[in-house]
Amino acid sequence: MDITPPQGLTAAIAGYMSGFGNGFETEALPGALPIGRNSPQRCAYGLYAEQLSGSPFTAPRASNQRSWLYRIRPTVAHIGRFRKHALPFWVSAPDTVENELPIQPLRWDPIPLPDHALTFLTGMRTITTAGDASSQTGMAAHIALVTESMTDETFWNADAEMLVAPQQGSLRFRTEFGVIDTAPGEIAVIPRGVKFRVEVSGPARAYVCENYGGAFTLPERGPIGANCMANQRDFLSPVASYEDVDAPHRVTVKWGGVFWTTEIGHSPLDVVAWHGNYAPYKYDLTRYSPVGPILFDHADPSIFTCLTAPSETPGTANIDFVLFPERWMVAENTFRPPWYHMNLMSEFMGLIYGQYDAKPQGFVPGGFSLHNCMLPHGPDADAFEKASTAELAPHKLANTMAFMFETRLPQRVTAYAATLPQLQKGYLDCWSGLRKTFDPGRR
Numbered sequence: 001m002d003i004t005p006p007q008g009l010t011a012a013i014a015g016y017m018s019g020f021g022n023g024f025e026t027e028a029l030p031g032a033l034p035i036g037r038n039s040p041q042r043c044a045y046g047l048y049a050e051q052l053s054g055s056p057f058t059a060p061r062a063s064n065q066r067s068w069l070y071r072i073r074p075t076v077a078h079i080g081r082f083r084k085h086a087l088p089f090w091v092s093a094p095d096t097v098e099n100e101l102p103i104q105p106l107r108w109d110p111i112p113l114p115d116h117a118l119t120f121l122t123g124m125r126t127i128t129t130a131g132d133a134s135s136q137t138g139m140a141a142h143i144a145l146v147t148e149s150m151t152d153e154t155f156w157n158a159d160a161e162m163l164v165a166p167q168q169g170s171l172r173f174r175t176e177f178g179v180i181d182t183a184p185g186e187i188a189v190i191p192r193g194v195k196f197r198v199e200v201s202g203p204a205r206a207y208v209c210e211n212y213g214g215a216f217t218l219p220e221r222g223p224i225g226a227n228c229m230a231n232q233r234d235f236l237s238p239v240a241s242y243e244d245v246d247a248p249h250r251v252t253v254k255w256g257g258v259f260w261t262t263e264i265g266h267s268p269l270d271v272v273a274w275h276g277n278y279a280p281y282k283y284d285l286t287r288y289s290p291v292g293p294i295l296f297d298h299a300d301p302s303i304f305t306c307l308t309a310p311s312e313t314p315g316t317a318n319i320d321f322v323l324f325p326e327r328w329m330v331a332e333n334t335f336r337p338p339w340y341h342m343n344l345m346s347e348f349m350g351l352i353y354g355q356y357d358a359k360p361q362g363f364v365p366g367g368f369s370l371h372n373c374m375l376p377h378g379p380d381a382d383a384f385e386k387a388s389t390a391e392l393a394p395h396k397l398a399n400t401m402a403f404m405f406e407t408r409l410p411q412r413v414t415a416y417a418a419t420l421p422q423l424q425k426g427y428l429d430c431w432s433g434l435r436k437t438f439d440p441g442r443r
């Protein structure tokens, strides 16, 4: 990917700072950050100071999020007269369009990347929604089909934080805070309200989770201790880099499920320096250090929580982002794949690469499945047969990365997803080979 900045842009685009939720400080010009204060009477270089708050001012210290941005123009100068803008395939909760899909476990093949031009905005395809964007609860799961870069255009999402997991092709996020490059196996998280544009150097497909609630954070580790799972130092936030570009530019905002667009005369990605703990970040999913059963049984998948977005109820996440990375299976006298189950939480699953042990066939990279609130699921007949008869030597599930967006709220399937030709009509059949093996005469 070419990283030469166009004329008029700064060269400082390569760097990241490590840590999760740190109070970061970064400046693209020396002395652009005021020292020891946020709001000097006059900022260096004629910049404007602006605070971006991701939490209420009064949130407890541990969840209080804000950053100070030192920019060429304040955001009030980056807006004009907004007009409504149609992006009909990007749906928000509550989704009021009825569809007749029966309740049952659902699975889809990958949606092919089209030949025609789609940007990160026009290519967003909503699969499920849950909760209500306006009451800041719930989420949406999307597939982004991207064949073209956003050019001379910027977007911000007032409804949600966005977690983006490229599955095919790379995505570059040019944000107010700096540049984030992501490839399959990595994620980017763009906080609510942060302006950005997505660029591609070839066709790309990504899983996207919109989090309408409080921000993703790291789960508690409890008795696991201070290390393993997702480690703080592996999260990377970008160093400041800015565009000083006075040219026609489109700004689109998603607000209350509605898109609004305006034209302005300059790029809003004009932040020369920033400090604070509210910033986009990336994470390489292969850095996740899984912890699991080392003698017997199959632990609950919560041991694989990479990030969690808590709700007001303790232990009841608005969203858990759960990984199934490569790992050794060593448990003795154990049915090693996931057990059969029904669950309060609703599970949207995707596969970035490799094979998932409960569904060796039919669940393919780029595909996705939905096991909704209190609907039964578990290993397919084939996986059951193999796992119940396999010799239990240590075995590595290698080169695989599945994940789950798991929410406390039931997920509604959009009309678009319900009518996709990729919806597998025969998904339920994957369990039809489970024979009755009960025999009261045999133990």
Ligand SMILES: O=C(O)Cc1cc(O)ccc1O
Residues within 6 Å of the ligand: 299, 300, 301, 337, 338, 339, 341, 347, 358, 371, 377, 378, 404
């Ligand atoms: O349904 C799934 O495949 C996800 C899952 C995995 C697991 O190891 C235990 C429970 C669970 O929901």
Ligand SMILES: [Fe+2]
Residues within 6 Å of the ligand: 341, 343, 347, 371, 377
């Ligand atoms: Fe499950």
